[in-house]
Amino acid sequence: MSIKSIAAKIFAQKIYKKTQLWATNPIVTQKKVLMELIAAAKNTQFGIDHHFETIKNEKDFAKQVPVRDYEALKPYVDQVVKGQENILWKGKPLYFAKTSGTTSGAKYIPLTKESMPFHIEAARNAILHYIHETGNAAFVDGKMIFLQGSPLLEEKNGIKLGRLSGIVANFVPKYLQKNRMPSWETNCIEDWETKVNAIVEETFDKNMTVISGIPSWVQMYFEKIHQKGGKPVGEIFKNFNLFIYGGVNYEPYRAKFENLIGRKVDSIELFPASEGFFAYQDSQKERGMLLLLDSGIFYEFIKSDEFYSENPERYTIGEVELNVNYVLIISTNAGLWGYNIGDTVQFVSLKPYRIIVSGRIKHYISAFGEHVIGKEVESALQEAIRGTNIRINEFTVAPQISPLNGLPYHEWCIEFENEPEDSVTFAEALDDAMRKQNMYYDDLIVGKVLQKVVVTKVVKNGFQDYMKSIGKLGGQNKIPRLSNDRNIVDQLENLPIIK
Incomplete structure (x- = not known):
């Protein structure tokens, strides 16, 4: 066993214990997060407009801050994009995650110095929980691939912007830099087909142990590896044993993946978005993903079948039920308040709070x-x-x-x-x-x-x-x-x- 894998196990134990502190105190944790968010943003334009100084609890917040989607929050976001300070959050954001909008063209989702670390820590902690539960840490000595967007960033009024995955690529910890693939140059290729072909050439003869990405695009990579090698991916990458994914449900792809790989591999599901990193799979034995209650995000939930009614009830973490379809509403340390991200979730466990993503409220x-x-x-x-x-x-x-x-x-x-x-x-x-x-x-x-x-x-x-x-x-x-x-x-x- 290498020094790096031993260190990973020790670190995994530490993070697991830290997680248990808030996971076993969910209601207290969420109230603390809300009040910290309110205190930090009470002097912003949004905080003044919504009388943050008078908010004492979750009910006050629900009364004073309406649920909004991006289009409704856009007048505030537009001011931030123009370079104005203290609008949705104190100061200016570090980045904008640029995504495709529906009615307003490009969407600019702010990422702040307070919110950015949680995007990195959540992905790391998901892997550490896997190590803690399974004892498998040998993969840290191999190569890891993350299929993602280009890390090259543009700039708008002094604020850098790009795809979330590209922004995150700039924050890969130093201890992973030697293990991480593809190369920076390949990662910067914009055309996806050209990029995947280059990744295949770079990784084909490497000791790949972890592969991560949206299943549909990883499938494309696996197919090209299989075509080049003429045998299952698992024979080409003999030590590949962990697939990390997010964005869509893996189950419809699982049979195809196992056929391409030639064997079963463990998998970890993540629930990241430009607006925040909400959950990750913390157990190979239990269903669902652990909702991250101590990551600078206050959660509210609206029942899907009530969402379009005139004044739907907003539930907090202590009020949710199992197997009910909820629209996820977030307020974050990036300055998104009462924000409808469009995803729907169901709770499959209340001790701890684990969710599955059930769809999109518009889909x-x-x-x-x-x-x-x-x-x-x-x-x-x-x-x-x-x-x-x-x-x-x-x-x-x-x-x-x-x-x-x-x-x-x-x-x-x-x-x-x-x-x-x-x-x-x-x-x-x-x-x-x-x-x-x-x-x-x-x-x-x-x-x-x-x-x-x-x-x-x-x-x-x-x-x-x-x-x-x-x-x-x-x-x-x-x-x-x-x-x-x-x-x-x-x-x-x-x-x-x-x-």
């Missing part, structure tokens, strides 16, 4: 009142392929309200790695699984309002071609699992990728 299907969410379509697909040789590369679901013939239906556009032997039987299994997941959908099938699902096959690499066509190939970009309109499906059908 759902309710064309007929069924309100199907991302977690349900992913679970239904997993059920339909369980015990079969079917493997899925990618998929998305949309309603077809006005078919040329017959009743409306849900259309599943699926890119298969291994297609079903009997497509009719597969579609029936998928529909049956969907009916078990969502009782409203089941009622619509029973009531003959909808016909059973229709599966549309997408050609190999079809989704990659689609993402390339809209300028979103690679990086943190990902295909929505479902949508309440046919914008994506119609674009897929306009490309020569539908069988």
Whole structure:
């Protein structure tokens, strides 16, 4: 055992004990975080406008600070982008994480000197919890790859900006620099296909032990490694035993990954976003990710089915229930207040508080009142392929309200790695699984309002071609699992990728 792996185990024990201090005192921890945030920002423009000096508790905060998304907070953000100080948080932010907006073009998410360290520490602590639980630390001596955006940053009114993953790349600890791949030069390549090809060449003969990234883009890397070597990834990288991912659910990809790798590997799920690092998988034995309650973020939760009502209830950590779909609302030490990031979560444990990401509040299907969410379509697909040789590369679901013939239906556009032997039987299994997941959908099938699902096959690499066509190939970009309109499906059908 190397000195580095011994040191990692000692450090892991220390971090685990530190985590237990706040994880076992969640309500006190969250109230402390809120009051510290209020005290730090009471003299900012936002704090003055919302009378922070009078806020004494969570109820006061909910009364005085409305829930906002980026569009609603934009008047404040615009002032920060212009270089003004003390608007949402004291002083100026260190960085802006630039992301794609919906109605307002580019979004500029502030990262401050207070918030930035938590992005780094959370990813580190996820690995340390894995070491503490499993005792596996040998991987720290090998090479680690992180598929991410370019670390080259622009500047706007004296504040640097770039993709979150690119900004974080500038903060890799010195003790990991020798182990980290790809090279700085390769990481700076903007074109995703060119970048992945360069990464393959750099890493092919290296002792890769940890690989991290969004599953869909890591899959692309694995496929190219497999093509170059002519054998499973696990034979090329004999010591590769840990996959770290975030952004999308890994389960739909798991069978394909294990086939590409040639064996099973451990995995760690992360829940990072430009707005904050919210949770990570702290156990290989327990379901869900540990919600980070002591990381400069105060959390509130609104039930998804109440979110669009006039005055929905905002719940704090001590008031949440298991298996309820909540919209995640955050207030942070980067100056986001009552901020709706758009993600929905469910609690799978309350001791400690562990969550799963169930979807996006804007990504759902309710064309007929069924309100199907991302977690349900992913679970239904997993059920339909369980015990079969079917493997899925990618998929998305949309309603077809006005078919040329017959009743409306849900259309599943699926890119298969291994297609079903009997497509009719597969579609029936998928529909049956969907009916078990969502009782409203089941009622619509029973009531003959909808016909059973229709599966549309997408050609190999079809989704990659689609993402390339809209300028979103690679990086943190990902295909929505479902949508309440046919914008994506119609674009897929306009490309020569539908069988």
